[in-house]
Amino acid sequence: MSEDIDKEEENDRDTLFDSPPIAEQERMVEAILFASAEPVTVQELNARMPFGSDAAEALVHLRKRYEGRGVRVVKVGDAWAIRTAPDLGFLMQKETVETRKLSRAAIETLAIIAYHQPVTRAEIEEIRGVSVSRGTVDQLLEMEWIRFGRRKMTPGRPVTFVVTQGFLDHFGLESARDLPGLKDLRAAGLLESRPPPALMPRAGEGEDVDEEEASEGQSELFED
Amino acid sequence: MSEDIDKEEENDRDTLFDSPPIAEQERMVEAILFASAEPVTVQELNARMPFGSDAAEALVHLRKRYEGRGVRVVKVGDAWAIRTAPDLGFLMQKETVETRKLSRAAIETLAIIAYHQPVTRAEIEEIRGVSVSRGTVDQLLEMEWIRFGRRKMTPGRPVTFVVTQGFLDHFGLESARDLPGLKDLRAAGLLESRPPPALMPRAGEGEDVDEEEASEGQSELFED
Amino acid sequence: MAEDEFEEDRQSVSERLAAEALIVDVDGFEGPLDVLLTLSRTQKVDLRKISVLQLARQYLAFVEKAKALRLELAADYLVMAAWLAFLKSRLLLPPDPSEEGPSGEELAAHLAFQLERLQAMRDVAARLMARDRLGRDFFARGIPEDVTRVRKVRFTATLLDLMQGYARIRTRDEFRPYAMDRDAVWTMEQALERMRGLIGFAGQWTDIASYVPEGWDSDPARRRSSLASTFAASLELVKEGRVELRQAETFAPIELRRRD
Numbered sequence: 001m002s003e004d005i006d007k008e009e010e011n012d013r014d015t016l017f018d019s020p021p022i023a024e025q026e027r028m029v030e031a032i033l034f035a036s037a038e039p040v041t042v043q044e045l046n047a048r049m050p051f052g053s054d055a056a057e058a059l060v061h062l063r064k065r066y067e068g069r070g071v072r073v074v075k076v077g078d079a080w081a082i083r084t085a086p087d088l089g090f091l092m093q094k095e096t097v098e099t100r101k102l103s104r105a106a107i108e109t110l111a112i113i114a115y116h117q118p119v120t121r122a123e124i125e126e127i128r129g130v131s132v133s134r135g136t137v138d139q140l141l142e143m144e145w146i147r148f149g150r151r152k153m154t155p156g157r158p159v160t161f162v163v164t165q166g167f168l169d170h171f172g173l174e175s176a177r178d179l180p181g182l183k184d185l186r187a188a189g190l191l192e193s194r195p196p197p198a199l200m201p202r203a204g205e206g207e208d209v210d211e212e213e214a215s216e217g218q219s220e221l222f223e224d
Numbered sequence: 225m226s227e228d229i230d231k232e233e234e235n236d237r238d239t240l241f242d243s244p245p246i247a248e249q250e251r252m253v254e255a256i257l258f259a260s261a262e263p264v265t266v267q268e269l270n271a272r273m274p275f276g277s278d279a280a281e282a283l284v285h286l287r288k289r290y291e292g293r294g295v296r297v298v299k300v301g302d303a304w305a306i307r308t309a310p311d312l313g314f315l316m317q318k319e320t321v322e323t324r325k326l327s328r329a330a331i332e333t334l335a336i337i338a339y340h341q342p343v344t345r346a347e348i349e350e351i352r353g354v355s356v357s358r359g360t361v362d363q364l365l366e367m368e369w370i371r372f373g374r375r376k377m378t379p380g381r382p383v384t385f386v387v388t389q390g391f392l393d394h395f396g397l398e399s400a401r402d403l404p405g406l407k408d409l410r411a412a413g414l415l416e417s418r419p420p421p422a423l424m425p426r427a428g429e430g431e432d433v434d435e436e437e438a439s440e441g442q443s444e445l446f447e448d
Numbered sequence: 449m450a451e452d453e454f455e456e457d458r459q460s461v462s463e464r465l466a467a468e469a470l471i472v473d474v475d476g477f478e479g480p481l482d483v484l485l486t487l488s489r490t491q492k493v494d495l496r497k498i499s500v501l502q503l504a505r506q507y508l509a510f511v512e513k514a515k516a517l518r519l520e521l522a523a524d525y526l527v528m529a530a531w532l533a534f535l536k537s538r539l540l541l542p543p544d545p546s547e548e549g550p551s552g553e554e555l556a557a558h559l560a561f562q563l564e565r566l567q568a569m570r571d572v573a574a575r576l577m578a579r580d581r582l583g584r585d586f587f588a589r590g591i592p593e594d595v596t597r598v599r600k601v602r603f604t605a606t607l608l609d610l611m612q613g614y615a616r617i618r619t620r621d622e623f624r625p626y627a628m629d630r631d632a633v634w635t636m637e638q639a640l641e642r643m644r645g646l647i648g649f650a651g652q653w654t655d656i657a658s659y660v661p662e663g664w665d666s667d668p669a670r671r672r673s674s675l676a677s678t679f680a681a682s683l684e685l686v687k688e689g690r691v692e693l694r695q696a697e698t699f700a701p702i703e704l705r706r707r708d
Contacts, residue, residue: 030294031312034258035593048315048595070254084255084587086580091252091272095259095590097583105478111573127565129481130524170582180575190568197550197558199534201480201527259587308593318595326605328613334605335614352617367603395607409615 019052022061029058029080039079039169075174077165086172100143106136110145114167114179115191118149118160123193126202137161145170243276246285253282253304263303330360334369338391338403342373342384361385369394480528483510485563495564500556501539504532535559634664634674639681647691653703656682656693 020028028049032040045055059080063073066082074083084092102110109132112124124132140146149162163176173179185191196202244252252273256264269279283304287297290306298307308316326334333356336348349355364370364385373386387400397403477483487506488498511529514521538552580586643659656678657665664674682704685691695702 027292027294027309028312028315031308032294032315034295034306034589035308035316035595037588037592048318068251070251070256071258082258082589083582084259085251086586088252088255089580089585089587091256092259092587094272095261095583095587099581099583102577107573107577108569111569111576114576115569115572127562127569128478129562129566130479171576171579172582172586173579179572180579181572185568185572188564188568190565194558194561196562197554199531199549200555200558201524201531255587259590261590305591316593316595317598320597321600321602323602323604326603326609330603331605331609331613332617335610336617338610339614363603394604395610397607404611409611409618 019054020050022054022058025049025053025055025058026061026065028053029055029062033062033073033080033082036081039076039081039165041079045080074172076169077175079165081169083172100139102139103136105130105133106139109136110140110163110167113140113146113161114163114176115182115185116193117162117176118152119162120152120158120160122158124161126193126196243278244274246278246282249273249277249279249282250285250289252277253279253286254306257286257297257304257306260305263300263305265303269304327360329357330363333360334364334387334391337364337370337385338387338400341386341400342376344376344382344384346382348385479522480507480525481562481566483507483525484528484559485566488563495560495567498560498563500559501536503559504536504539507532508536632667632669632673634661634670634677636677636680636684639674639677640684643678643681643685647685647704647706650691650704650706653694653705655701656704657701659704 019025029045032045032048042055042059045059046053049055059073066073069085070088071082071084074081105128108128109124112127113119116123116127121132121137137146143166144164145167146161147164149160151157151159167173168175182191243249253269256269256272266279266283269283270277273279283297290297294309294312295306296309298305332352333348336351337343340347340351345356345361361370367390368388369391370385371388373384375381375383391397392399477486484503484507487510488495488503490506491498491502493499508529511521511525514525535552535555539556543551582588638661639659642661646659657675659678659682660671660674664670679702682691682693682702685704686693690707691704692707693702693704
């Protein structure tokens with residue numbers, strides 16, 4: 001039995017002192033990020049690395065190491081990925097994947113979801129002035145650029161849409177806060193959802209949303 | 225050779241058309257190797273890079289840069305690719321632990337060892353009424369629930385088995401003496417005083433026959 | 449600047465195009481708000497300074513033109529036209545203090561806000577789509593190495609399992625042959641045996657239910673089984689010519705009598 005006890009003590013020591021040196025952890029993060037086409041969260045990195053590793057710290061080092069190189073360590077939402085430097089895109093005609101051309105309606109709907117998220121279908125219709133076709137939303141869902149968010153706590157509890165990590169990855173955004181022109185739009189009050197005065201004609205017969213509370217989520221998402 | 229002459233001509237042109245600096249070429253090779261779905265030959269690299277580039281030289285630099293890193297530049301046939309460092313292969317595996325109930329044969333063997341330790345294989349077979357398969361004992365040894373005890377001072381000096389500290393920990397026992405006795409078992413309704421069926425095969429009688437298998441098949445039938 | 453010199457010309461071209469589009473291709477517009485936004489561009493001012501009154505007039509003219517050309521206009525276009533006509537009248541007439549609801553200026557301001565917001569969304573959408581994009585300008589790993597899943601089985605057992613296992617050995621019950629639990633089954637053989645001994649006394653018509661063994665009529669499963677086997681045994685006895693059966697009507701008791 002004393003043998004077993006010795007062994008246990010050893011294990012304890014392992015967990016206390018034997019997390020890999022940070023240079024080694026950096027190599028591990030490097031290998032995992034290189035291997036994956038999809039962004040990997042810090043949580044998942046830690047889960048795959050030996051006990052006691054600190055992927056977040058290793059990432060800081062790794063990111064610096066790849067500054068100015070042909071590939072970069074980029075942040076995508078709460079995950080990390082390695083992507084080629086955009087200035088070298090011209091070398092990659094071979095790798096270019098022809099993405100399905102999005103309709104104007106789809107592009108506008110996507111932008112509205114990105115800048116106004118979480119946003120209901122009725123709110124999108126209010127902004128665009130026309131009803132949103134099912135196909136448009138379906139297409140964006142299928143591309144995994146948008147997903148369902150929380151339901152609004154308004155009558156009818158309508159579903160909301162938010163953009164995904166895939167969206168951020170595709171457009172090279174660290175977070176939804178980095179959307180181009182977001183600050184200007186907010187300063188100009190264009191992200192506020194102003195309730196239309198009575199008698200105003202409205203687009204579509206979307207869900208009956210209480211517009212007063214419609215923009216509550218927006219601030220939540222973008223405020224730090 | 226004409227090739228060499230061509231190359232020289234190329235080099236002449238280099239000076240004329242400003243081939244990218246070698247550091248830049250290294251970045252390009254890095255990005256191409258990263259993004260390509262297949263290993264890339266030097267020839268193809270040169271074809272994709274700006275005129276006057278020397279992918280072979282850039283590769284030498286890139287290869288050196290990745291020495292000792294989490295990924296390496298490796299030659300695959302006559303082409304080049306970036307691959308995870310072999311010593312980090314374990315990071316590319318995700319372990320999922322599945323908990324399964326111990327087989328009836330293993331539980332019974334374990335129970336006999338716990339109640340009768342130190343006990344020889346022959347004794348286990350005598351008590352169980354069937355021969356004990358190697359696999360069952362090995363499994364229990366591997367789980368570190370049993371270990372070898374002292375040899376018996378009987379002819380043939382057979383090895384004995386005893387339970388380990390790990391076993392006691394798992395079952396929440398301070399010592400093997402804390403196992404409930406036969407009386408407790410009966411009081412708990414675990415011992416039925418049903419008479420044994422006639423013609424009970426006894427251990428030792430048919431050692432050639434693989435009784436273990438037969439009983440295992442049977443236990444499967446009874447397991448819920 | 450040279451650009452300014454061409455401004456006038458270019459505008460007139462785009463205006464002409466817009467006018468043509470308005471006339472022939474109503475379907476090309478995404479609803480009344482889109483039309484209004486297009487019309488507002490002809491005012492050549494910042495959307496914040498737009499004249500909603502002028503815009504209302506332009507829109508109404510557009511609807512009139514479409515009507516003259518007998519173009520089918522969707523209901524939303526007509527709703528918007530009616531509303532803009534109403535807005536126009538509010539903007540033109542001095543405010544009536546007795547009137548309820550928002551003022552013409554408030555309505556106009558909101559319309560201007562909607563147009564500005566829609567334009568802003570279109571602008572950022574264009575900026576978004578012009579960004580460096582994955583798969584076009586920058587690229588993900590070309591040869592991803594999938595994470596292989598290694599399944600590791602961990603065996604476990606409880607103290608109860610252990611005790612039960614040991615108890616099983618001590619009681620040697622592990623070779624009990626497999627048998628269906630027959631506690632609630634009264635077989636036809638059993639019924640036949642029981643009835644053979646009893647029918648000698650059945651000189652009178654007797655309900656066959658009375659042949660169900662004692663203690664088998666309370667539990668539903670047992671009652672069902674014993675009744676079925678008693679009935680089947682009765683049929684067997686009829687076949688043997690030892691008894692006769694009768695039933696007065698559907699669902700009435702089935703009665704049995706010895707055959708002499």
